[in-house]
Amino acid sequence: MELLAQVNGVIADGPMAGRPSLTTARDACEMILALSGTTNGRVAVEGFRALEKRTGQRLADLAEDHEGNRITFADTQARPVPVITSPEWSGSEHGGRRYTAFAINVERLKPWHTLTGRQHFFIDHDWMTELGEQLPTFRPPLNMQRISQDGPQPDGAAVEVRYLTPHSKWSIHSNYQDNQYMLSLSRGGPDVWMSVEDAESIGVKDNDWIEAYNRNGVVVARAVVSHRMPRGTVYMYHAKDRLVDVPLSEKSGRRGGIHNSLTRLVLKPTHLIGGYAQPVFRLQLLRPHRKPA
Structure with missing residues (x-):
């Protein structure tokens, strides 16, 4: 708090007077x-x-060589900055290594956050037993178009596909997508990978602009036409910066969206299990702030 007061200044008056x-x-x-x-x-x-103290394992040395370091907002503006190994994550950057998930669990024997403290696949919760999902089980995806039956109708050349948003190939989240190196690694903006067959069916060539849409929204991106993509499925790798080279959508007239513009949350009963080791449900409510009368 003292550090933040020096950096940000403090509130002059009112109930938060003197606080950062x-x-x-x-x-x-x-x-x-x-x-x-x-x-x-x-x-x-x-x-x-x-x-x-909780685990009985030696861990502090993973960060002790950076104990005096602090990354500020100005540092992030100037250049990409390597982060510090922290108990907030399971990986280790100690000694200049690259991040690998669960390195601390494997190498330093920190227990996993499960009932057993180990990796396990079987969950004996009553709800899991009732639904037959104690072990990893394949469930075919829901046909959302058939369920809703009120999606937008095609108004030109169109193909119906399954839309997936896998983890980005080039970055973690959207950090520094707008520098020349990152732009050179991809199409210089958002893109959707699609099969040769699907592209030919609507007259799309590699690097053409396309619009993907459903009842949830619309996204504008360049087409990456690849023989590696199966017919009927498209990829939009997640977290491309929507501010880089995105035109207006012809369908909505607005800026062309991001990877999550077409997705929606679909809850299962098993998602609502709470207080049972790793299955933890937290409901977060947002409401407008209203000043007292």
């Missing part, structure tokens, strides 16, 4: 960077020391 200011977006970013162990070495070391 969060009045601007930059102030909020500085707060996140100051409180996370991945960007504040002191927080990472303290977190690992607390974890050592």
Whole structure:
């Protein structure tokens, strides 16, 4: 709190007088960077020391060489900055290595966050038993078009496909997509991978602009026509920055969306299991802030 007060300044009056200011977006970013162990070495070391007491394993040395380091908002503006190994994540960047998930669990014997503390595939919760899903089970995808029956109708050359959003091939989330190196690795903006057969059926050639749409929204992207894609399925790798080279949609007249513009949340009863080791349900409600009368 003292550090944030120095960086952001403090609130002058009112019930929050003397507390660090969060009045601007930059102030909020500085707060996140100051409180996370991945960007504040002191927080990472303290977190690992607390974890050592719970697990009986040696862990703090993973971050001790960065205990005095802190990444600020100005640092992120200047260049990509490697983060600090932290108990917030299961990977380790200690010694300059690249991130590998669960490295701390495997190499330092930190228990997994499961009932057994080990990796396991069987969950004996009553709901899982009732639905026959104690073990990983294949369930065919729902036909959302048939269920809703109120989606937009094609108004030109169109093909109906299954839309998938796998993890990005070029980055984690949308960091620094707009620099020359990242733009050179792809099509310079959002793209959708589709099969040769689906592309030919609507007269689309590689690198043409296309619009993908359903009852949830619309996304505009370049077509990557590839023989590696099966007919009837398209990929839009997740988290491309929608601000880079995205035209207006002819269908909606608005800026052409992101990978999640076409998706929606579909809940299963098993998603609502709470307080049972790794299956944890949390309901988050958002409401407008209303000043007291």
